[in-house]
Amino acid sequence: MVKYSFSGHDTFYCRNYWLKKGLDHLWDNQGFNDQAVISLGVGKNMVNSIHYWLKAFGLLTKGGKVEELAEKIFGEDGGDPYCEDIGTIWLLHYMLVTTGVSTTYNLVFNEFRKQRLEFNRDQMLAYLERTCRTADVSYNQNSIKKDINVFFANYITPEKSKGIEEDFSGLLYELNLVQKIDKHGAAHLYKIENKARPELSAEIVLFLILKNRKGNSISFNELLNGVNSVGSVFALSPNGLMVKIEQMLKQYKKHLVFSDDGGIRELQIKKELNPWTVLNDYYGI
Numbered sequence: 001m002v003k004y005s006f007s008g009h010d011t012f013y014c015r016n017y018w019l020k021k022g023l024d025h026l027w028d029n030q031g032f033n034d035q036a037v038i039s040l041g042v043g044k045n046m047v048n049s050i051h052y053w054l055k056a057f058g059l060l061t062k063g064g065k066v067e068e069l070a071e072k073i074f075g076e077d078g079g080d081p082y083c084e085d086i087g088t089i090w091l092l093h094y095m096l097v098t099t100g101v102s103t104t105y106n107l108v109f110n111e112f113r114k115q116r117l118e119f120n121r122d123q124m125l126a127y128l129e130r131t132c133r134t135a136d137v138s139y140n141q142n143s144i145k146k147d148i149n150v151f152f153a154n155y156i157t158p159e160k161s162k163g164i165e166e167d168f169s170g171l172l173y174e175l176n177l178v179q180k181i182d183k184h185g186a187a188h189l190y191k192i193e194n195k196a197r198p199e200l201s202a203e204i205v206l207f208l209i210l211k212n213r214k215g216n217s218i219s220f221n222e223l224l225n226g227v228n229s230v231g232s233v234f235a236l237s238p239n240g241l242m243v244k245i246e247q248m249l250k251q252y253k254k255h256l257v258f259s260d261d262g263g264i265r266e267l268q269i270k271k272e273l274n275p276w277t278v279l280n281d282y283y284g285i
Helices: 018-027 036-040 044-056 068-074 086-098 103-115 121-134 141-155 202-212 220-225 238-251 275-283
Strands: 179-184 187-191 217-219 256-261 264-269
Touching: 018 036, 018 044, 018 068, 036 044, 068 086, 068 275, 086 103, 086 202, 103 121, 103 141, 121 141, 121 187, 202 238, 202 275, 217 220, 220 238, 220 264, 238 256
Parallel strands: none
Antiparallel strands: 179 187, 217 264, 256 264
């Protein structure tokens, strides 16, 4: 049965220090209860939002256990506890889209952006509502509207300044994935365009390919266009993905090979390669 979710964040987008703050809170053996308001120093709604984003970014299991990825990034010996590395931000974006906790991100990056290069909020709302109806899933229009607002707040710097700390506290701004391009009447237009993404590390891409693969051969088309594929989630152009693959082959030539046999292009794992080894290589840990 299809299950969609458009709420849980209490209309707060994820600030760049919230994930570390929330995990430290858990590692101090404290839960997300009434006492968390005091220990985290924020209101009850923000406590709920921090808890939600930890799950949405794939850092907590549904049962509330800290995932291995959270330890690798934010732990005492983690590679980037304060999210100073752009690779971490790309990785967290991928997790947000693919964990299934927040439906909007998954549908927008896997499907909607491929149907419309340019879109406004009303078109995005209509698409999400139509998808819910097609899947016979009940929904609340107001909840979806609020979720759309949070979606854009996560990816786009606010127009009206609320102070430097607020303007630059969003976690996903610097990816420049969602671009505001123009006004059409009173409605802003946005686009998520396939690009080469030179700032996206091939090691981050390979880690995710290895972590999610179902076999030793993955077609180029699946990597580029598949549901939750690196190409779909990172909005990679075909040439951009090919450059990443070439970089992977150069660094891990004992483990990987790329074949182009009769027009069938595949990335093949010829020798087992642990995804966590690749992530450790990226962070140098």
